[in-house]
Structures are given as C-alpha cells and as structure tokens.
Amino acid sequence: MTAQRKHPAACLIGWPAAHSRSPLIHHYWLRTLGIEGGYVIEAVPPDDLRDFVLRLSLRGFVGANVTIPHKESVLDLSTPDARALAIGAANTLWFEDGELHSTNTDVEGFVNNLDACAPGWDKADEALVLGAGGASRAVVFGLIERGIARVHLVNRTLSRAASLAEKFGTAVVPAQWENIAELLPRAELLVNTTSLGMHGQAPLDIDVGLLPASAVVTDLVYVPLETPLLAAARGRGLKCADGLGMLLHQAVRGFELWFGRRPEVTPELRSIVEADLTKV
Ligand code: ATR
Numbered sequence: 001m002t003a004q005r006k007h008p009a010a011c012l013i014g015w016p017a018a019h020s021r022s023p024l025i026h027h028y029w030l031r032t033l034g035i036e037g038g039y040v041i042e043a044v045p046p047d048d049l050r051d052f053v054l055r056l057s058l059r060g061f062v063g064a065n066v067t068i069p070h071k072e073s074v075l076d077l078s079t080p081d082a083r084a085l086a087i088g089a090a091n092t093l094w095f096e097d098g099e100l101h102s103t104n105t106d107v108e109g110f111v112n113n114l115d116a117c118a119p120g121w122d123k124a125d126e127a128l129v130l131g132a133g134g135a136s137r138a139v140v141f142g143l144i145e146r147g148i149a150r151v152h153l154v155n156r157t158l159s160r161a162a163s164l165a166e167k168f169g170t171a172v173v174p175a176q177w178e179n180i181a182e183l184l185p186r187a188e189l190l191v192n193t194t195s196l197g198m199h200g201q202a203p204l205d206i207d208v209g210l211l212p213a214s215a216v217v218t219d220l221v222y223v224p225l226e227t228p229l230l231a232a233a234r235g236r237g238l239k240c241a242d243g244l245g246m247l248l249h250q251a252v253r254g255f256e257l258w259f260g261r262r263p264e265v266t267p268e269l270r271s272i273v274e275a276d277l278t279k280v
Helices: 022-033 046-054 073-077 082-087 106-117 134-145 158-168 177-186 228-235 243-259 267-277
Strands: 009-014 038-043 061-066 092-096 099-103 126-130 150-155 172-176 189-192 216-219 239-241
Touching (some): 009 022, 022 267, 061 243, 073 099, 082 134, 106 239, 106 243, 126 177, 134 150, 134 189, 150 158, 158 172, 172 177, 216 228, 228 239, 243 267
Parallel strands (some): 009 038, 009 061, 189 216
C-alpha cells in the first residue's frame, strides 16, 4: 500500500491498539511549533510487522514509535544504535540517508527527567534500582552512562537481576528483595522500575526513612502520578522525579528525529497529559 500524505507523519506501532498518550504529546508539539505534520496509532499484528516496517516509508511515514509486543522484533528490521542494542529493544524508528535506524529513547527520558527535576543527581556514588524488567535495562544503562559507580539491582526474581547485571559489568550488583532495608541507607538515588504502586497494584512497601537526607527518589509508575513511594519521599523532604516526566522526556528525541525540531517539555504539556491521566 502506498499512502500519499500531504505532510510528514509518524505513527505508533503496537498490537493490540492500546490507549497511548503519545498522540497527545506529539500533536501538542506539532501545534505549538507550527509544524504541519501528523502522528497516528497503527495496530499491527506480529505477523504483519515485517511488511509494515519494510514499507514504512512507502506508507508515507517519516518514522515511528514502537511498543508492545514489537520492541524486540524491530531490531532485526532496522539498524539499531548502541542503546537499542544494549537494552535489546527499540522504541523509536527513523530514516537517515534512506536507511531505517532504531534507538531506545527511554534512556534519555530517564536521565533528562532527573536532570530537569533533580540537577546534580549524578553525583551519587551508589544507586538502588528496584526491578529487572525491560524498563530497568534502560535505567541501568543510563546510570552507567552517567558514571554512577555502583548500582544495586534488586528484583523479586533474583535470577533476572543477575542476568541483567551480567550484561552491564561489575558496577551493577544484583541483590535479593530482602536486602532492600540494608541497601537504602547507602542509596543516594532510588529508582522504582517495578509495577508496585501502580493503580490497582499493591504499593511498594519500603521505608524511605532509611534513605540518606540527600537522596533523590524517582518512580517510573505514572498512574497515579503521585505514587505512595513519591508521596512518602516528598513527605520526608527528599527530591523527587515522577514517571510522567520520564514519559514526556522520552518523546523529545523521536519528535526531533522525525520533524527536525527539538521540542520542549513545558508545564503546559505536562498539564494537558496530566488531565488525560485522570480519565483512567
Ligand atoms: P517493564 O518493561 O515495565 O519493566 P516487566 O519486564 O514486566 O515490565 O518487569 C516488571 C518488573 O516489576 C519486574 O522486575 C517484576 O519482578 P519479577 O522479575 O520478579 O517478575 C516486577 N514486579 C511486578 N510485580 C511485582 C511484585 N508484586 N513484587 C515485586 N516485584 C514485582
């Protein structure tokens, strides 16, 4: 199928079609930057992914976001950068000199959100990361890239933490869930990448009172926006960065690659997306 589009457009490739805030974010930037372009959701079943991606340009798209369940499969259909390769998954596709490239923008979403909300966070010697799934990989990559000397990686299933740690070298140390209390007093940065605290899930039951007074706390969960973890950390006067900030910051690079302008994460954009979150 060849699509004739009047203006450059990007899409979100996933299956099944799920509710996503990405159109809201990219439409806001297109509108405020005065760019005539589009961003649409494309529900693509796994069996059709290859054909869809190989004909992305013919379909009139300048690039795409990729979500569940396609983030790993697109690596073989594109030229992945170092981040996508290290993480083993890509969430953004774009064309350069006619070639399709892929990257994982969760890394810069994570670090740029911390830079915006807690400047100086990377002076931490030790970080404690909870969870060892896909999101955790991007977080650990970002922490190592920014020079954090030691990352304690705790996961309910220890073997998953151990295999993730193996990929990142000796700076990443796997630990049991039961060790959290003894690791908290050393953690200058605490990151929750598990689904605990998410709407409908059990809260993350840890004592933020054990963290040093200078600690920064960040939660990748953004529904609710203020998770029980962030509420407790704020109550103690700790610096915090929320998951919505990461979601917004991870979208910046894709937009820049597709439409040629680097957009900003503004308070207005935040409040538009926040209003959408309350519809959940
Ligand atoms: P994502 O891509 O968002 O990281 P994921 O790969 O499914 O999603 O990872 C979910 C993470 O949340 C995992 O670290 C998972 O722990 P396990 O590896 O032991 O499954 C963690 N998680 C989910 N529910 C949890 C719970 N009730 N208690 C502790 N950890 C939990």
